[in-house]
Amino acid sequence: xxxxxMLGVLSWLMVSTMTAAWAQSETCTTVxxxxxxxxxxxxxxxxxxxxxxxxxxxxxxxxxxYFRLMNVCPGKYTVDYQFVGYKTVTLPIVVTRDTxxxxxxxxxxxDNQMLQEVVVxxxxxxxxxxxxxxxxxxxxxxxxxRGQSLGESLKTITGLYSIQTGPTISKPxxxxxxxxxxxxxxxxxxxEDQQWGTxxxxxxxxxxxxxxxxxxxxxxxRYGSDAIGGVILVEPKEMPTRPGVQGEVNLVGATNGRMGxxxxxxxxxxxxxLTGLSWRLQGTLKRSGYVRTPTYFLxxxxxxxxxxxxxxxxxxxxxGIEAFYSQFDTKIGLFTGxxxxxxxxxxxxxxxxxxxxxxxxxxxxxxxxxAVKHDLLKIRAYYHTAKGGTITAxxxxxxxxxxxxxxxxxxxxxxPELSLKLVxxxxxxxxxxxxxxxxxxxxxxxxVGFNGITQQNIRQYLFLIPNFRSYGAGLFAIERYAKGRVTxxxxxxxxxxxxxxxxxxxxxxxxxxxxxxxQNANGSLGxxxxxxxxxxxxxxxxxxxxxxxxxxxxxxxxxxxxxxxxIGNPNLKPEQAYNSNAxxxxxxxxxxGEIGFYNNLINNYIYLKPDSVPIIRQRGAFPxxxxxxxxxxxxxxxxxxxxxxTPQLTLTTKxxxxxxxxxxxxxxxxxxxxxxxDNSLRYDLSEWGKLSDVxxxxxxxxxxxxxxxxxxxxxxxxxxxxxxGDFAPPPPAYxxxxxxxxxxxxxxxxxxxxxxxxxxxxxTAYRDxxxxxxxxxxxxxxxxxxxxxxxxxxxxxS
Amino acid sequence: MKQIEIQVIGLxxxxxxxxxxxxxxxxxxxTGDNEAVTTATLVLTNKAVPTEIITATxxxxxxxxxxxxxxxxxxxxxxxxGEITLLNKSIMPTLDATEEIRNLANEHLFVYIPTxxxxxxxxxxDKDTNPAPxxxxxxxxxxxxxxLAGTGKLKVVLRHQPGSKNGTPTPGTSDLDTDFPVxxx
Numbered sequence: 001x002x003x004x005x006m007l008g009v010l011s012w013l014m015v016s017t018m019t020a021a022w023a024q025s026e027t028c029t030t031v032x033x034x035x036x037x038x039x040x041x042x043x044x045x046x047x048x049x050x051x052x053x054x055x056x057x058x059x060x061x062x063x064x065x066y067f068r069l070m071n072v073c074p075g076k077y078t079v080d081y082q083f084v085g086y087k088t089v090t091l092p093i094v095v096t097r098d099t100x101x102x103x104x105x106x107x108x109x110x111d112n113q114m115l116q117e118v119v120v121x122x123x124x125x126x127x128x129x130x131x132x133x134x135x136x137x138x139x140x141x142x143x144x145x146r147g148q149s150l151g152e153s154l155k156t157i158t159g160l161y162s163i164q165t166g167p168t169i170s171k172p173x174x175x176x177x178x179x180x181x182x183x184x185x186x187x188x189x190x191x192e193d194q195q196w197g198t199x200x201x202x203x204x205x206x207x208x209x210x211x212x213x214x215x216x217x218x219x220x221x222r223y224g225s226d227a228i229g230g231v232i233l234v235e236p237k238e239m240p241t242r243p244g245v246q247g248e249v250n251l252v253g254a255t256n257g258r259m260g261x262x263x264x265x266x267x268x269x270x271x272x273x274l275t276g277l278s279w280r281l282q283g284t285l286k287r288s289g290y291v292r293t294p295t296y297f298l299x300x301x302x303x304x305x306x307x308x309x310x311x312x313x314x315x316x317x318x319x320g321i322e323a324f325y326s327q328f329d330t331k332i333g334l335f336t337g338x339x340x341x342x343x344x345x346x347x348x349x350x351x352x353x354x355x356x357x358x359x360x361x362x363x364x365x366x367x368x369x370x371a372v373k374h375d376l377l378k379i380r381a382y383y384h385t386a387k388g389g390t391i392t393a394x395x396x397x398x399x400x401x402x403x404x405x406x407x408x409x410x411x412x413x414x415x416p417e418l419s420l421k422l423v424x425x426x427x428x429x430x431x432x433x434x435x436x437x438x439x440x441x442x443x444x445x446x447x448v449g450f451n452g453i454t455q456q457n458i459r460q461y462l463f464l465i466p467n468f469r470s471y472g473a474g475l476f477a478i479e480r481y482a483k484g485r486v487t488x489x490x491x492x493x494x495x496x497x498x499x500x501x502x503x504x505x506x507x508x509x510x511x512x513x514x515x516x517x518x519q520n521a522n523g524s525l526g527x528x529x530x531x532x533x534x535x536x537x538x539x540x541x542x543x544x545x546x547x548x549x550x551x552x553x554x555x556x557x558x559x560x561x562x563x564x565x566x567i568g569n570p571n572l573k574p575e576q577a578y579n580s581n582a583x584x585x586x587x588x589x590x591x592x593g594e595i596g597f598y599n600n601l602i603n604n605y606i607y608l609k610p611d612s613v614p615i616i617r618q619r620g621a622f623p624x625x626x627x628x629x630x631x632x633x634x635x636x637x638x639x640x641x642x643x644x645x646t647p648q649l650t651l652t653t654k655x656x657x658x659x660x661x662x663x664x665x666x667x668x669x670x671x672x673x674x675x676x677x678d679n680s681l682r683y684d685l686s687e688w689g690k691l692s693d694v695x696x697x698x699x700x701x702x703x704x705x706x707x708x709x710x711x712x713x714x715x716x717x718x719x720x721x722x723x724x725g726d727f728a729p730p731p732p733a734y735x736x737x738x739x740x741x742x743x744x745x746x747x748x749x750x751x752x753x754x755x756x757x758x759x760x761x762x763x764t765a766y767r768d769x770x771x772x773x774x775x776x777x778x779x780x781x782x783x784x785x786x787x788x789x790x791x792x793x794x795x796x797x798s
Numbered sequence: 799m800k801q802i803e804i805q806v807i808g809l810x811x812x813x814x815x816x817x818x819x820x821x822x823x824x825x826x827x828x829t830g831d832n833e834a835v836t837t838a839t840l841v842l843t844n845k846a847v848p849t850e851i852i853t854a855t856x857x858x859x860x861x862x863x864x865x866x867x868x869x870x871x872x873x874x875x876x877x878x879x880g881e882i883t884l885l886n887k888s889i890m891p892t893l894d895a896t897e898e899i900r901n902l903a904n905e906h907l908f909v910y911i912p913t914x915x916x917x918x919x920x921x922x923x924d925k926d927t928n929p930a931p932x933x934x935x936x937x938x939x940x941x942x943x944x945x946l947a948g949t950g951k952l953k954v955v956l957r958h959q960p961g962s963k964n965g966t967p968t969p970g971t972s973d974l975d976t977d978f979p980v981x982x983x
Contacts, residue, residue: 345972356968357962406832407958409973410906410958411832411893412901412902415832456820458822461829461830463829466826467823468823502826503826504826504827504829619974619975620972
């Protein structure tokens with residue numbers, strides 16, 4: 001058992017096989033159980049379904065007529081109980097924080113007219129059907145993260161971290177991998193917003209999501225190459241079907257940064273002649289000023305965000321078409337204390353215990369800043385038949401413009417230092433075949449599809465990455481077989497990538513270009529086995545690859561915010577990952593939880609290796625880094641446990657451990673998240689006076705010091721001290737205290753959800769290893785946040 | 799219904815053709831650095847013998863630096879008046895950054911550091927217009943006194959200190975940080 005004996009554990013798991021632990025949620029652990037019977041026969045109906053409309057999740061009954069819906073978040077839902085040849089029964093249900101809720105037996109009445117077959121998997125989103133290790137946040141748990149960036153909200157899931165650039169930029173990290181090794185699927189579209197940069201945050205409006213799902217580990221087969229770290233799915237709410245107009249208002253205010261967020265959504269569906277036509281408009285406005293650490297304000301850390309989106313959907317019989325447009329626009333102030341023009345500046349800033357400039361509070365947002373805008377247009381059409389399954393065609397155009405502004409230079413030019421415009425067109429065609437039942441009681445389900453992508457990048461001003469044109473095409477097939485307590489899954493994918501960067505010879509003014517192309521085939525195998533009704537084991541083996549991106553190949557410039565001269569390597573080979581993971585999930589009456597192990601071996605892992613010779617430029621000597629390839633491993637354990645001490649009092653512990661290693665150079669990798677443990681105690685009261693869903697919780701987050709980091713070494717070069725490995729050793733471990741109170745109050749006919757939370761309550765001064773500005777300043781201090789959510793409905797009929 | 803599907807796919811193809819086919823990426827914009835300095839020149843005039851002028855130039859600062867004409871050959875125990883010129887030759891017409899710095903004098907400071915420290919004594923002779931407790935020196939012009947014979951270097955650093963200039967090098971960031979070799983005979 002070498003280092004958590006991942007392979008040993010895995011091979012045992014593979015031999016013993018497993019069942020569906022579909023969506024393993026962190027805070028939503030309720031299991032909904034029930035039995036569906038035929039009223040005529042008084043016999044259990046094998047293969048009937050219970051489907052929660054709001055969650056788009058369902059379960060199929062077993063031979064005794066029992067179904068189990070796992071990981072349901074507390075809330076009010078509508079459940080459809082269905083069986084072929086029987087009338088559908090629809091009943092409301094209130095899910096409390098209990099671990100197990102048993103609904104009374106459901107009696108279905110036979111329908112003389114044979115109904116169209118309704119199968120639960122049709123309701124499930126494709127992602128949820130995958131056997132891959134998943135975690136999701138939705139409902140009340142998602143409400144608790146409202147107002148935060150995507151990167152920050154996801155940190156409530158084990159195995160997820162974020163790389164920050166000051167308090168305003170946060171990038172998600174899955175099991176130690178980030179940037180282009182993660183795919184973000186925003187509303188079904190592969191988000192292309194220049195994630196190659198470590199200071200480029202995803203351009204996603206968190207308020208658009210009704211569910212955030214994270215697939216941990218290589219998930220390339222369905223979502224395309226590159227996803228060797230995982231996939232983040234930002235899934236919007238279902239379009240309304242009930243005629244009428246309704247909406248929702250979200251307001252968030254925080255003391256630190258004096259942040260204010262307002263987000264509104266209004267949607268409607270038509271009746272009569274326009275039945276099937278629905279629409280939605282949504283917008284978010286966010287403003288925040290200088291963030292305060294326990295002792296000082298961080299100069300120029302203001303943040304502006306303005307987003308809006310519109311969606312129109314029409315469904316008639318078996319055909320549907322949807323058009324969606326969204327714009328995400330941010331202006332992000334960069335902390336001036338971290339602005340260093342040279343290595344000497346950097347050393348001076350590291351030595352300083354506090355930043356030089358400690359202004360008072362302000363909402364001002366001056367240079368240096370980033371202005372980033374992301375536009376998405378999506379058109380989706382689908383055609384569904386009972387016999388043929390569903391064919392979905394999706395086209396999307398995304399435009400991401402990123403402008404980075406430095407301090408106003410002596411040349412007086414007001415243009416940005418860096419300007420990049422990335423235009424991406426994607427076209428996808430997916431066929432989900434209808435579920436095929438075998439005579440032995442098994443069921444086949446699956447899909448095949450094509451993904452096409454083309455990108456165009458246009459740069460201006462400073463050179464960081466070249467202009468380019470790229471094409472990509474992928475073909476995939478995934479097939480699943482479920483029988484009894486076992487589900488098996490296998491997938492195959494082939495990808496082709498073509499890249500042509502364009503350069504300018506500044507002497508001759510001639511443009512020249514080169515062409516790269518890569519291709520690869522990958523596969524995955526998954527199995528889930530229900531050991532006992534309350535114990536499920538899931539395991540996966542998958543391979544994935546990532547073609548080097550243009551930044552890996554052709555970066556050539558001074559990355560000023562990083563004080564490093566980064567040199568691309570045009571000879572890089574694609575990264576190839578071999579990922580294995582296993583999850584054991586248990587849901588008992590008082591105790592529930594899951595433990596997951598993973599091992600990701602990456603050949604040709606691309607990383608920036610410090611060179612021995614510094615580069616001398618206008619601003620002095622700089623350490624040079626060249627993109628290099630090594631064999632790297634990422635291994636870890638994610639463990640969540642919920643224990644009901646009393647029916648009202650729940651103890652939750654979430655732990656993420658990660659061990660990464662550079663096997664080629666026998667050294668640790670830089671920027672690997674340290675181990676963390678998040679523990680909370682929560683007291684729930686379903687009713688308290690006129691309030692409902694009342695809860696109080698206290699939490700403590702412990703983040704260890706990263707002891708597995710490359711040693712910081714120094715040497716003299718041209719009279720300058722040059723650091724290798726890192727510029728400063730990892731900061732010490734820290735502990736943060738948090739608390740939260742939440743309830744729902746009835747305002748007229750509408751339930752107003754109120755959450756009051758406090759972060760870093762002890763006002764601890766600390767620094768985080770994954771914050772790129774940790775050399776310069778402390779992390780934010782105490783903040784008290786108020787979140788309000790009010791659903792509204794306008795009239796009865798549109 | 800098949801008809802609708804065909805029409806939709808047709809429309810998608812049309813949109814793809816219309817939007818996906820511009821070739822703007824083939825028009826590569828030249829690299830432009832707002833703060834590029836390609837050339838730094840120090841001109842020193844012997845205070846006692848004004849016809850004796852020493853010029854040292856560092857070229858190609860923003861790429862592979864050329865120090866071939868950078869050495870300052872000075873006389874021992876002599877006082878020189880000096881002036882620094884910074885040019886950006888990477889754009890047409892050449893930008894005289896010195897002029898721009900003079901216009902933004904209230905947020906710039908030149909710092910001169912000789913190694914060894916005994917080699918030269920430098921006094922900045924110009925002042926900005928910062929309000930009290932200013933004005934502060936700028937350093938575009940200076941007086942350089944040589945000591946005994948020896949060799950070493952003179953580090954020239956241009957500090958950009960928007961809104962934070964206080965007469966010391968500490969605030970702000972470096973726009974230039976380069977070394978002139980010095981020979982005192």
